[in-house]
Amino acid sequence: MAGGLFCSSGGCTAKLGPDILERVLSRIERGAPDKNLLVGFDSSDDAAVYRVSDDVAVVQTLDFFPPMLEDPYVFGQIAATNALSDVYAMGGEVISALNIVCFPQDEDLNVLGEIMRGGSEKVVEAGAVLCGGHSINDKDVKYGLSVNGVVHPDRIYKNNGGQAGDVLILTKKLGVGIMNTANRVGAASKEAMAEAIVSMTTLNKYAAAISKRYTVHACTDVTGFSFLGHLHEMLDKRLWAVVDTLSIPYIKEAYTHAENFMITAAGQRNRNHVGSFVDFKGVPFPLEEILFDPQTSGGLLFAVPQEEGKALLQELKEAGLPAQIVGRMIQPGDAGFQKEITVL
Structure with missing residues (x-):
């Protein structure tokens, strides 16, 4: 690509600041409580967890960002590894993923292929299935995954369950x-x-x-x-x-x-x-x-x-x-x- 993949705020440095997110999320209408929503955004946790039976809860997360380095294949690996991580942070197992892609369609599509190859390999390493995804034509490159996992409702790793002495x-x-x-x-x-x-x-x-x-x-x-x-x-x-x-x-x-x-x-x-x-x-x-x-x-x-x-x-x-x-x-x-x- 002309000018390469590089973005000045690639990777997780591209996130909105936590203070901005707090202000926005505090104004969102939550709707009626749902007893099966075991983890939402109240505790700033890593993923949402929704119970579908006594033994199974679904872990849902997504993550995508611009490149932080020039190699498209490595960027794809990093972006996928980062997105998959939220399921592991909840104590879950990854089962499926969808690609999220922003790419300028008049640029070299081989670059896009390398990004997605890197991501796909990490999904396979995770033991999950890559099921498809969504793409848009954009002036800047961005890539990541929407990820689904499963966890037993009684064995969720929440981020706020720590105890004094831990x-x-x-x-x-x-x-x-x-x-x-x-x-x-x-x-x-x-x-x-x-x-x-x-x-x-x-x-x-x-x-x-x-x-x-x-x-x-x-x-x-x-x-x-x-x-x-x-x-x-x-x-x-x-x-x-x-x-x-x-x-x-x-x-x-x-x-x-x-x-x-x-x-x-x-x-x-x-x-x-x-x-x-x-x-x-x-x-x-x-x-x-x-x-x-x-x-x-x-x-x-x-x-x-x-x-x-x-x-x-x-x-x-x-x-x-x-x-x-x-x-x-x-x-x-x-x-x-x-x-x-x-x-x-």
Whole structure:
């Protein structure tokens, strides 16, 4: 394509800011309550869940965005991996998907074919069926999936079910938003960018499958609203959290780029939205930025009982995932902490 695929706000950095979404959603007419709607948008969860029988609930989600890098095949893989993740974050299994495509029809259709090939391969890897989709002629490229999954109504992973004393386990490295920004201006090394791509194309299927052998009180996937933004949603105005920066997994080169102020506008929106809830204790600025960095196809963030945390972590590591215990949930005001999230 002339000018390539590239978009200045590709991936999850293209999301509307969380404060904007809150204002809009608060004005939407909800309609009559439905006892079978088990998860809607009241708790800013990752997907909707609707019960269809005593044993089966349908998980519904969709996600699409502009490219964050030039390779159409890899972009398709990343976009599909990101869309599929919401089902895993709810504890579900993916069963089917539909393509969502925006593409300029007078451009090279081989590029579109590569995008959809990358997406299709990830749907197949997830064990699901790609059933079709919808496309529109647009001046900018966008791609993603509408995804259906299933979960037992009694085994849903909600994002706000955490308990005081739970440890927090993150399954992927942070910093991919910063790396995509650096890559756009030619500042990212091939090695670090390859690390980011591996992370963004790794299905959360594998972490989710391991987690089902343990007690998971809450789960979310860390995407455009950043680690701290999604943690804020998990705490649900009931709990506080303490985060240990020494344990945070992140792409090391992202720290250098953040140190040089190569950061995203979406990261600054995240800081503006949730920063007042966070107390940084001697944390260097680049690491603050990594914690506010919008993640594209980020990892799962589990809240599990402390006594099960180490065993779950060990299994995740044995599966080759860069998981770490990154903090814990506490009662508000415990240990003299002053804000909802304390970062040490």
